[in-house]
Amino acid sequence: MPFVNFNTKKVVKIWDGIYGTLAHSEQQTFGHFTIDGGTILPEHSHVHEQWCHVLEGELEFTVAGETMLLTQGMTAYIPSNAPHSAVAHKKCKVIDCFTPARLDFVELEKNAEQ
Known part of the structure; x- marks a missing residue:
């Protein structure tokens, strides 16, 4: 699977207001997500471990007690087991990468409607 077309993959609801498409390798999960304002x-x-890269919008991200407003081109790095939260001040498009692969997201994807 060297190539993935996220335009043709099924959309998965991750949380209320957070949805998108996923791809998985043995070691990582890669997601294209929309976060409603x-x-x-x-x-x-x-x-x-997670990386969250903002393509569009404004996402206030808190990682281990440190908060920053992320805008286009900014990224948050979340270490393993670090407490984190976020608030979308505007509708956002983000790319998230998780290591190891998110098996819970694999299951969400399997159960999502096409």
């Missing part, structure tokens, strides 16, 4: 992602953590 006003969406609040409550504080949580997971074993996965």
